[in-house]
Amino acid sequence: MSDLFLNILAIYLDAAPWLLLGLIAAGLIKAWVSEAWMIRWLGGRGFGPVARAAVIGAPLPLCSCGVLPAALGLRRSGASRGSTLSFLIATPETGVDSVAVTYALMGPFMAIVRPIAAIFSAVFTGILGGLVPEKPLPPAAAPDCDDGGCCSSLPIGKAKPKPSPEAAWKCGLEGLRYAMTDILDDLAFWLAIGIIAAGALITWLPPQSLAQWGSGVPAMLVMLAIGVPMYICATASTPLAASLLLLGVSPGTVLVFLLAGPATNIATLGLLRRELGGPVLAVYLFGISAAAIACGLATDALVQYTGISVTAQVAETGELVPEWLSILSATLIAVFAIRPLRNSLLERVPKAG
Template structure:
């Protein structure tokens, strides 16, 4: 029992450290979701050249999209005229960071790291986009010819009429926590276990501070699916046990930016050459940024876990942690009750059902719903993310159209 109490103490320490900043990040992310529309992004990225590549990388930095949620956005940008280079730039910079993860980075790793991380995300996006512009100019459309069935599907929530503040709060404190909640809790548990089990300076003696530790973090990060926010407590715990700041940065870049599903989808919709350049950019930029960070980042700047900074009063940390736990609990439990209600309602109707594989977040579910709604004859679509199902109502609609629309944007129908 003492073991569990110590683990829980480590968990709560990290949670309290990041909670005030993450809650503020949720609020800002919600406001961004309302006031930055898909059309605004597309209008600025539609022209070829390095300026669109730079804008794409810059637009991606504050958006709270994970590597799965950013794919539909990239698909929409590409279909609406963005060059391959601009699309690649956006796909590179966006999942590495976001306003929520920047604030969490500040809370656990300090201000220098919080500034350096988005700068590196911007530069890597710029580099990847430029490489694609130079070496993969061919093709003005997606491989697979994604047409109108995709509609305006996008990971950026649509602007709607009505109370924008209510929409912002719903996205920031319901939808976004649902998307990152599981990964965040897993990340906190892993960080707590690392802090408790692994001796101080263990990794310093094992890998040193050179390229070996960076390669290890890269091998761990590339195939792993971890969002930009959930990766921060893990990286902070590794640093507290002797991993260099540069190696931690490599993990923070490769974990969110790459995983098997992301690479395979980019291969499918942008081509194998672009997929190779994407992966090459992540490898080169993460190693280069890691080496530079080790050179300029002093040991005195490295925080200790779990309390790196004491800028926030303890009562605010603890109360924020309680609020965050309540938000995450609601976000994780509510979809299961909604899923049961949805299934019961549609089982008693004449709706047709599709089993869809590959949906991992609310952005995915919204994307699937929008493309199915574009099919002629469809009256109503409800997507159950928890069950991985879409329920479709309508007279005379073609089920084949719905299946094709879903598969063309990177998901599969069982």
């Protein structure tokens, strides 16, 4: 039981900085990105909005929990269902931080293959999700700053006046308040369930035990079965993936884990079902699974054809997030997730403006 608690705590500390970053991004998106812009670029159906969402999300350094508030903010600001799915997949599967670590740990080949596969899986799943009929967006409180400043909504095509520094500051504060209250309340339960489940999986079924499966579709299906419910960041998954390579798992099978693990977990699946419905959740799981296996098989075929030795490129790296930052972020999130304590603190902080 002590191992279970320590693993849950370790996962929470690992996730906290990225979750806090995601909440901040969600608040600023809600505050500073107008609904008109969001609908113009990420609204509607078709390849364009879905591809743009994938390209926008791919370089962002947000993990599978950090992307949830950001994607929720995008959806409630007017992004289409397909674009939301595309952003929700591309963002945690890759990022400038995880690509850098992939290059350091697994070499240039995997550093190139990983983001390409992530964008492909995001666009593929986003297009499938766009085929499901839309339903009305759930009501959500917006930041209280619709005064012609940075986050006021304007008709599509109409120029938005440049906000004053005071208005921009007010919008930013209100956006952060919105993220740390409304959005965090929407996420807290499923995040807790996901982190606890991930701790249990790591405790009783260590991922290193999967190395015996080697390669091929059966091994990839095992990676999917473990990666889908597990919480693991793209960056945090890279050292584990490198160790699997050294233990004999094929690059394509490892790629399946790198795609499915960060993009899916119990928290994401629960929130997705509530926000977008069961049919979209089914499409989401099918799209990620099919794309991950297709990319894995293609990667193994490419390695075999070119004769590249990926295991020879594996190296070691250290922790990217300081321990003090993880503890600070975890404390802040815990405080704001407890409503009575949060309300007591916010009562002492006057609203901006």
